[in-house]
Amino acid sequence: xxxxxxxxxxxxxxxxxxxxxxxxxxxxxxxxxxxxxxxxxxxxxxxxxxxxxxxxxxxxxxxxxxxxxxxxxxxxxxxxxxxxxxxxxxxxxxxxxxxxxxxxxxxxxxxxxxxxxxxxxxxxxxxxxxxxxxxxxxxxxxxxxxxxxxxxxxxxxxxxxxxxxxxxxxxxxxxxxxxxxxxxxxxxxxxxxxxxxxxxxxxxxxxxxxxxxxxxxxxxxxxxxxxxxxxxxxxxxxxxxxxxxxxxxxxxxxxxxxxxxxxxxx
Ligand code: HEC
Ligand code: HEC
Numbered sequence: 001x002x003x004x005x006x007x008x009x010x011x012x013x014x015x016x017x018x019x020x021x022x023x024x025x026x027x028x029x030x031x032x033x034x035x036x037x038x039x040x041x042x043x044x045x046x047x048x049x050x051x052x053x054x055x056x057x058x059x060x061x062x063x064x065x066x067x068x069x070x071x072x073x074x075x076x077x078x079x080x081x082x083x084x085x086x087x088x089x090x091x092x093x094x095x096x097x098x099x100x101x102x103x104x105x106x107x108x109x110x111x112x113x114x115x116x117x118x119x120x121x122x123x124x125x126x127x128x129x130x131x132x133x134x135x136x137x138x139x140x141x142x143x144x145x146x147x148x149x150x151x152x153x154x155x156x157x158x159x160x161x162x163x164x165x166x167x168x169x170x171x172x173x174x175x176x177x178x179x180x181x182x183x184x185x186x187x188x189x190x191x192x193x194x195x196x197x198x199x200x201x202x203x204x205x206x207x208x209x210x211x212x213x214x215x216x217x218x219x220x221x222x223x224x225x226x227x228x229x230x231x232x233x234x235x236x237x238x239x240x241x242x243x244x245x246x247x248x249x250x251x252x253x254x255x256x257x258x259x260x261x262x263x264x265x266x
Pocket of ligand 2: 073074077078079080081082092093094095097101102103104105112115116120196223224225226227229241245
């Protein structure tokens with residue numbers, strides 16, 4: 001016996017109808033979930049921006065969100081100078097952002113955020129712009145042979161090598177007197193993070209630690225610039241970036257515990 005057509009058609013109609021209803025319900029749920037997720041993300045971002053910058057890293061969920069927000073921004077806006085691995089580029093004078101050595105202030109989230117907001121020598125009034133590295137040879141303040149001696153002293157500070165003791169002694173005297181180096185780099189050559197003046201007692205270089213590069217820095221001066229981001233990125237993007245850079249530069253190493261996050265300048 002065959003089923004009469006009259007019986008089949010209404011059933012098919014019913015089936016299609018219930019499928020349509022299911023699809024509509026699923027659709028509504030999906031849209032609602034998307035809207036709720038976006039609302040929650042928006043709320044979390046607003047909470048992150050409203051709090052004191054340094055406190056964000058005490059909240060694991062906000063920190064996680066900040067890192068995932070900042071990663072693509074770093075790749076599109078910062079990696080061209082600071083490198084995809086954040087290790088910097090000495091040809092551009094762009095510092096390594098992955099280590100815990102900071103030119104400016106102490107590397108707290110709030111310090112990093114100030115730099116990201118207003119930049120370094122960016123032309124904005126609030127940018128990091130107290131001083132530059134003067135061209136001490138170019139201006140005639142030091143003779144070329146004095147620049148040579150100062151270079152040898154800086155090399156000695158960073159490597160400990162004492163192959164030309166007389167030049168190193170003369171360079172040390174220039175550092176503390178005629179070159180006025182101590183005024184910006186501090187008399188113990190540890191640098192000064194109010195000025196963004198690097199220290200010379202470590203292996204961390206903005207432009208390079210070989211003889212020729214150091215000589216060039218002292219003779220011609222340096223005027224590194226980082227753009228300001230206050231007009232180009234949102235407050236949430238900038239806060240997220242500061243958190244990301246903080247976390248990334250405070251990763252514990254085998255010899256360093258997670259809590260040992262005191263900074264030094266160099
Ligand atoms: C007025 C302040 C000032 C004085 C004086 C000064 N410096 Fe600097 N120096 C700086 C700043 C700021 C920088 C970082 C420049 C930059 O960020 O582009 C710098 C950078 C350098 C660098 C590059 C370091 C690197 O990591 O590549 C060297 C080398 C250097 N100074 C050596 C000297 C020596 C030696 C003297 C004295 C003969 C001296 N400076 C005097 C402010 C100063
Ligand atoms: C055009 C190249 C360029 C781009 C793009 C750039 N930077 Fe920089 N940045 C620099 C240079 C050069 C310096 C060093 C300035 C100086 O001499 O002190 C610097 C310095 C910094 C510092 C200070 C580090 C310290 O040790 O205190 C931070 C933080 C920083 N940049 C973050 C960023 C972030 C975040 C972005 C992307 C949103 C970015 N930069 C994009 C060139 C760049």
